[in-house]
Amino acid sequence: MSDTLESYLSELRKEVEAGLARALAEINAPELIAEAMRYSLLSGGKRLRPCLTLATAETTGIPLGLSIDDARTMALPAAIAVEMIHAYSLVHDDLPAMDDDALRRGRPTSHIVHGDGLAILAGDGLLTEAFRVLAGESPVVAGPVAHKTLRSAVDAFGQSLGQFAGQNRRLTAIRRIAVAAGSAGMVGGQAIDLAAAGRVKGHGARTIDAAALEDMHARKTGALIRASAVVGAVMVGAGEPVVAAIDDYARELGLAFQIIDDVLDVEGSNEALGKTAGKDAAAGKPTYPSLYGVTESRRLAASCVTRARAALSRVGLNGRLGEIAEWSLARQT
Numbered sequence: 001m002s003d004t005l006e007s008y009l010s011e012l013r014k015e016v017e018a019g020l021a022r023a024l025a026e027i028n029a030p031e032l033i034a035e036a037m038r039y040s041l042l043s044g045g046k047r048l049r050p051c052l053t054l055a056t057a058e059t060t061g062i063p064l065g066l067s068i069d070d071a072r073t074m075a076l077p078a079a080i081a082v083e084m085i086h087a088y089s090l091v092h093d094d095l096p097a098m099d100d101d102a103l104r105r106g107r108p109t110s111h112i113v114h115g116d117g118l119a120i121l122a123g124d125g126l127l128t129e130a131f132r133v134l135a136g137e138s139p140v141v142a143g144p145v146a147h148k149t150l151r152s153a154v155d156a157f158g159q160s161l162g163q164f165a166g167q168n169r170r171l172t173a174i175r176r177i178a179v180a181a182g183s184a185g186m187v188g189g190q191a192i193d194l195a196a197a198g199r200v201k202g203h204g205a206r207t208i209d210a211a212a213l214e215d216m217h218a219r220k221t222g223a224l225i226r227a228s229a230v231v232g233a234v235m236v237g238a239g240e241p242v243v244a245a246i247d248d249y250a251r252e253l254g255l256a257f258q259i260i261d262d263v264l265d266v267e268g269s270n271e272a273l274g275k276t277a278g279k280d281a282a283a284g285k286p287t288y289p290s291l292y293g294v295t296e297s298r299r300l301a302a303s304c305v306t307r308a309r310a311a312l313s314r315v316g317l318n319g320r321l322g323e324i325a326e327w328s329l330a331r332q333t
């Protein structure tokens with residue numbers, strides 16, 4: 001295993017990049033939509049969400065007797081799916097009807113390159129294919145069965161029980177990801193954001209207080225980050241107390257990530273961020289720095305990370321997940 005968090009994450013990213021490329025290559029789509037989907041999916045980015053899925057699978061799978069490789073393999077379809085959904089959300093978020101941005105991951109946004117129509121379809125394609133990857137008869141999921149008691153049951157009842165357990169986990173993961181990405185989660189958060197910016201007909205721009213800001217971010221960014229970690233645990237068959245602790249950990253991580261995102265929007269440059277810096281302030285959007293100032297915002301993010309670590313400790317976990325939480329504070333992009 002790699003020594004530093006940086007080399008660990010780059011090892012995970014390699015697996016993610018290969019999985020994303022495979023997921024796109026197996027689609028029999030017309031080349032123009034396939035190209036637009038590749039443009040936005042295989043375009044770099046930190047790959048935080050899929051790395052979180054794999055790291056969680058590993059951290060929660062090892063105590064169940066799984067090898068690192070088996071844990072990662074079992075969770076890979078979920079990791080691929082969350083990144084495809086994230087990529088779709090960025091394509092749609094950048095559209096003129098939404099945040100109207102021309103720069104993403106250091107390159108022109110999809111609608112600038114392909115036009116609005118194809119960009120919308122590329123986002124739709126990525127969202128839909130994510131669920132195909134998650135639901136599909138992927139051989140990578142049919143790895144060893146995670147739980148020790150389940151393993152002995154499989155010995156007794158044969159292969160079919162193992163397959164049933166794998167399918168059940170995939171169904172749970174589909175549900176968790178759908179709820180996180182859907183109207184109670186990311187789509188709902190984006191709707192609140194749109195209304196706050198005065199861009200929903202019949203809704204004047206409204207000021208958002210601290211509680212409403214937290215709710216918006218918990219849905220818009222937090223829900224998918226949370227689900228990304230949770231499905232890592234689900235896919236390896238972790239028990240309910242562990243899944244609940246991972247959920248708490250990732251809720252705090254998601255909020256810290258968003259607070260730092262707001263801070264970087266104030267402090268960062270276009271070059272460093274690969275997207276348009278200072279947009280939130282220019283649009284008069286409510287943000288953590290605008291409500292609390294930069295210093296207090298960083299302090300709030302640090303307290304999220306303390307709570308994230310406490311959630312892990314509750315079930316005797318830590319390792320890379322604790323380091324990833326710390327990284328969310330120190331990141332520059």
Ligand code: GRG
Nearest residue numbers: 045046047048089092093186187190220221261
């Ligand atoms: C269009 C339904 C719909 C939702 C869009 C994710 C999102 C909701 C909007 C993105 C707007 C934004 C910049 C939010 C701040 C936090 C965030 C999600 C940043 C982008 O994610 P990173 O930093 O990006 O993980 P990379 O490029 O590294 O993958």
